[in-house]
Amino acid sequence: MKGKPIVFNKDQLKVFWKEEEWDNLIPEGGFLSDFTTSVRGVETPSKFALWSGIFLISSVLKRDSYLRWYPSKIFPNFFIVIVGPPRILGKSTVVDYGDTQILSKYHTHFAGSIMQNRKEINIVRKSTPEALSLALEAEQREWYDPETKKTYSLDRGSQVALIVSELSTFLGKQKYNMGLIDRLTKLYDCKDIDDERTITRGKQEYRNGYVTLYGATTRDGLENSIPTEAFGTGFMSRIVIVSSEKPTRSFPIPLPVTYIDGGGIDWPTELQMRLAWVAEKGVGEFNFSPEAKEAYVTWYHSFKKGLTKKKDEKSISMRTRMDNHLVKLMIILRAQRYEGVVGEDEARIITLLDFQQAQGILNATFSDSLYTMENTNASEWTKWYNRIQGLIRGETAKERRSLLTAMSPYGCNAVTVGNIIKQLHEEGKVRIVDESGKKQTNPSSKGKEKYIWIKREVNLSGLSTSDIEDKYRGNGNGISGNGDSRGSEPTPRNREEDPSFIPKEERDDLETGEEERDIPIEQRLSSRMSSDVSPGASEQTPTPERKPNSELDGVYRG
DSSP, X not given: OOXXXXXOOXXXXXXXXXXXXXXXXXXXXXXXXXXXXXXXXXXXXXXXXXXXXXXXXXXXXXXXXXXXXXXXXXXXXXXXXXXXXXXXXXXXXXXXXHIIIIITTGGGGSSSHXXXXXXXXXXXXXXXXXXXXXXXXXXXXXXXXXXXXXXXXXXXXXXXXXXXXXHHHHTOOOGGGTTHHHHXXXXXXXXXXXXXXXXXXXXXXXXXXXXXXXXXXXXXXXXXXXOGGGOTTSHHHHEEEEEOOSOSOOOSSOOOOOBTTSXXXXXXXXXXXXXXXXXXXXXXXXXXXXXXXXXXHHHHHHHHHHHTSXXXXXXXXXXXXXXXXXXXXXXXXXXXXXXXOTTOGGGGEEOHHHHHHHHHHHHHHHHHHHHHHHHTTOOHHHHHHHHHHHHHTTSSOEEHHHHHXXXXXXXXXXXXXXXXXXXXXXXXXXXXXXXXXXEESSOOSOTTOEXXXXXXXXXXXXXXXXXXXXXXXXXXXXXXXXXXXXXXXXOOOOTTXXXXXXXXXXXXXXXXXXXXXXXXXXXXXXXXXXXXXXXXXXXXXXXXXXXXXXTHHHHHHO
């Protein structure tokens, strides 16, 4: 393939959508920008769309893309699980779109049969352990190419993309699923050689493993399917949980994204071709630029130090492999940009911009998912605490009577609701106001009393709900502990703020377990938009012509 794609420019498109908080995290100038733009007219949040695009790139890069990591290599495979309420967030929409319309067809756009066969994805959708075992059998493929009049043989190894629309069924605690989580934990590590023994199939050997996983489930489904032993440094540390509780879009009728004059775009075909270009450009070894390496090493020391701080087990589970996730995501972000020339080493140099963007995405993702993870296999009190947070978050104000009605089906009485509200207030998460809007220091029994969520950065190293539970079970006293109770309320921030980039001096504190803090949006935006990027960082991509990129046929088809 020759040439490279041109990113779809927003100025040329008919924009009918509203910007979302996560839009600031979407890297510009590459496949992820194009993919997320293509689904602007469906009810899938930008957060889910971005991670869906990351999964597609992760799946097509395979073992062909790697970073040397003594004594082995790091490959860019991801296990991604999107979590949200049923029906209202379009989880299955984006899963099916990426699967059936893009990933299963993109390989047809490679110029020769060798790359077509090498890059074809072995997709597993049937969610049973037996189906997974069959798919993982190392494949030696042979075929005849009528164009070259030659027969070729290719070792495709044990490579699988697991796409599970209902993860709780796949990971359920049924008897026949015993051992599945242990298997997935091992498969994540992409071993050169591995094997397993079963009663029905005997010894089964795997080689050149590469497994990606993309699943969707609800919060209740996650709670019911993940056993306690999956936490710690095992399975859950290898998963990226992408969580959202509330819808960000409302489209009674899904809308296609078109050019500004109404001209149509064949998004599936365009994205198939662009993904093929990314996959071919990404073949080979990746390396750090000096600036990116220095930034990563500095971050790693702070991150490692932060892991030694006392935290609850689930917080550790989420963060213990964040360094691994960060490296994988940097590879993907570098590969997805429409920069460089296929086959050239320069196209695989990870820049400081890649590091900054990857860290921003992961920080925001892990912060948003902390609430979901703390509720998994949690006690009843902790679930009440987390559910009340979820009901208050994102709303302008939540009345006490509405909150009591919502919590009653879960067995949470008015006294407990008051205790939890008091705790949230002392943590600086909730402001209490009376009917007239006057601030209160303690919750009352008045039905029209309101609770307002205070937007703030979430500190993954801070006080967890398991710590809180010991202090606040069944009493109304404002007991402080661990030095984490705050006497004054933090300054509220604009809801349209960008949570993506934290300045280095504050990011170091965040990673080493300091208190959570409010970072003024002006400071964070100016930091994120600063010129402190590597010489190899992306410049603005040229604007495409009005015509649907028909001229790109030559680029992709060779």
